Amino acid sequence: MSAYTSLESMDDKLDAQMSLGVRIRAVDVKDVAHRVITRHLLPDIQGSLKRFTGQQLRCPKCNSKYRRIPLRGACYCGNKLTLTVHEAGVSKYLEKAKAIGMTYGVPAYTIQRIALLESAINSLFQSDKVKNSKLDEFL
Ligand SMILES: [Zn+2]
DSSP: OOHHHHSOSHHHHHHHHHHHHHHOTTSOHHHHHHHIIIIIIHHHHHHHHHHHHTOOEEOTTTOOEESSOOTTSSOTTSOOOEESSOHHHHHTTHHHHHHHHHHHTOOHHHHHHHHHHHHHHHHHHSOOOOOOOOGGGGO
């Protein structure tokens, strides 16, 4: 049985891989961090960001699926619709990518790519509603 199956979460697998990289002298841990971020974490975040915006809606009661929200705003059986892709699934690896990037000093360009994805995620999930500002906030 390989360590890949004995370690349960992706976090554990990543931590194990990075800790090996630190201990084995033949491994360039900075390069490992860079590869993990650019080949696995970033494409995963980008993919789930894309899936979130194009996702289907599902009715938990009758299990029918919709490509977009019906005009009545709910399922035709009257039940509320739920998302099939959730926010947590989109930003799951963002914190990990940031942490690894900072710890192992990946190139500035990669740090910027992570920051760009973070701002894309924030722009998608944070409400754009105008806040009522008080006058003293401008002082
Ligand atoms: Zn329904």
